[in-house]
Amino acid sequence: MPTTRTATAADLDAMRAFEREFVGHDVSPETFSERFDQYPELFVLVEATGDSYGSGGELLGAASGYADGPAVDDDTVVLAAIGVRNGHEGNGLGRALLEAFEAGAREYGDAVSVAAADNVVGFYRACGYEPSCILVQVPETDLPADYASHGDLVDERSADGTRFLYYDFDEYHPSLRDGLANRLGGTANTILGKEL
Structure with a gap:
């Protein structure tokens, strides 16, 4: 059973590589890290469960965003990237990621834009x-x-x-x-x- 969770700093390199490969979203490591430091609740992932504790699994999907920057209205959070690994689409993972992202977005605003x-x-x-x-x-x-x-x-x-x-x-x-x-x-x- 896949696990959806908020990312940690240890997940950032894998998330950035995943988003670049599967979503075509490529930001610098510095920008990605700065956004995470400022908005950690907006970095979520879904992974295959590696064991009964839900850790150590393969990264199946990721989503990230921010709540400032060009063309961002007050109280609006931007979903910058979301994607699910090929072969895992249509199983509810994208919706689970989006719901987890929206839960984090409530910490920073009252709307999401993508x-x-x-x-x-x-x-x-x-x-x-x-x-x-x-x-x-x-x-x-x-x-x-x-x-x-x-x-x-x-x-x-x-x-x-x-x-x-x-x-x-x-x-x-x-x-x-x-x-x-x-x-x-x-x-x-x-x-x-x-x-x-």
Whole structure:
């Protein structure tokens, strides 16, 4: 039986490697460690039980986040990464991780926000999350001059040569996200949120 628990400092290297491999989330070791030091309840994992005490098991999934930074509203916690090892999907591990993350998030805020790729929007919606806006990331050098006219642009920021554009909508549909990404020549995610 898998065990879901809050991570310890000893878990950080394995969690960071897991998130890089299975989620594509790659932050520096320093940033990962700083976030853990500041928000330890937002680092959770699920592992295969190694013995009757639930220790020493294989890392099957991980989730991490933070409660400050760019584009973070007051009282909103960001789920930066969540993932389950290949071959273990569909067994409730992702939902268990998300519930554990949300429990930790209550220490820092009253809502959770996540930027989701198109293949996981359904998972978040099934867990009570609602789409709130579309985030399009475009390299500054490729940004069309008329980017603001492609939708209801509500916010933007720049970092490391990338423009982050936040578009609102009246009613969400994946074709909105895909259309914005295509017209702007960038990649898009759906930002979803949930009140805790």
